[in-house]
Amino acid sequence: MIFLKSFSYQFYIIFALFYGLSFQLQGSSQQSCDPTSCTVPDCRCSGLNIPGGFHPEEIPQIVLLAFDDAVNWDNWGYYSRLFPADGSRKNPNGCPIAMTLFVSHNYTDYCMIRKLHRRGIEIADHSLTHQVPHNWWSNATKEELAIEILTQRNNLAKLAEIPLDEIRGWRSPFLQPTGDTMFEILWENNFTYDATLTHPFPRNCWLQHPTMPEGILSRIMGDSSGYFDGLQRTPSLRLCRLLSKQTPD
Numbered sequence: 384m385i386f387l388k389s390f391s392y393q394f395y396i397i398f399a400l401f402y403g404l405s406f407q408l409q410g411s412s413q414q415s416c417d418p419t420s421c422t423v424p425d426c427r428c429s430g431l432n433i434p435g436g437f438h439p440e441e442i443p444q445i446v447l448l449a450f451d452d453a454v455n456w457d458n459w460g461y462y463s464r465l466f467p468a469d470g471s472r473k474n475p476n477g478c479p480i481a482m483t484l485f486v487s488h489n490y491t492d493y494c495m496i497r498k499l500h501r502r503g504i505e506i507a508d509h510s511l512t513h514q515v516p517h518n519w520w521s522n523a524t525k526e527e528l529a530i531e532i533l534t535q536r537n538n539l540a541k542l543a544e545i546p547l548d549e550i551r552g553w554r555s556p557f558l559q560p561t562g563d564t565m566f567e568i569l570w571e572n573n574f575t576y577d578a579t580l581t582h583p584f585p586r587n588c589w590l591q592h593p594t595m596p597e598g599i600l601s602r603i604m605g606d607s608s609g610y611f612d613g614l615q616r617t618p619s620l621r622l623c624r625l626l627s628k629q630t631p632d
Contacts, residue, residue, distance in 0.1 A: 448482035453490040485509035485554040493542035507552030511535040520559035551575035576615035
C-alpha cells in the first residue's frame, strides 16, 4: 500500500508493507515465532515469503491514498480533481476511488470535511493543535496526548457531523509516535488502527517485517499476551522524500 503524505513543501511516499495484521517480533528478547500458530489474518511471522505461497505476479497491487493536515481552500480544488463528486474516477472493479484524510483542527473547514465524507472519503484523526517541535509528540504525557486525540475526534464528529464510530484511525503529526502511551489511548477509546509508525526502506522489502522504532515495546505487535488486542498497527516503509525541487532525497 502507498501512503501519500503532504505537509508544507515536503511530500513523503510511504510503502506500507503490511496492513491490518498483527506481527511477532523475533530476536533475543522474544521467542521465535511459530508459523503453525501465528497465521493470517490475526498474526504473521516476519519473513520474506509471500503469505499463501503465491507468486508475485499473482498478487494484485493494493494502493491506499492518504493525506494529512487541514482541509481548506488551499487544497480543496486538488482533492476535488483527484476525487470528483460524480465518482467518475474508478477502480478496475468499477467502484469509485477514495482516500483517507487524517485531519488536524487548525485552519480546517469542517463544511468541506462533511462534503468529502459524504462522497465516501474516510475521515481520520490527526490531532487538535499539530504541536511543534516534532519531539513534543515523543515526550507528551498521556493526559496531553489524550486531549490532542480525543478533542479532535469530537470536533470531527460534531463540526463535520460524522458519526463518532466512523472516525476509527489516527496518525500522529510528523509521523512521531509516543510509544505505548499512544496505543493505550487509541485502544481504550475504540480506535481501529494507527498509521504512524515508519521505517527506512530496506534492500529486500517484499513482506519483510520492519524493525520497530526504538522505545516501542514489542507487545504492541500482537504477541501472545493480547495487549492492545484489536488495534491494528500499520508499519510503513519510507520510500523517498520529494522536496519542492522534486529531487529525490
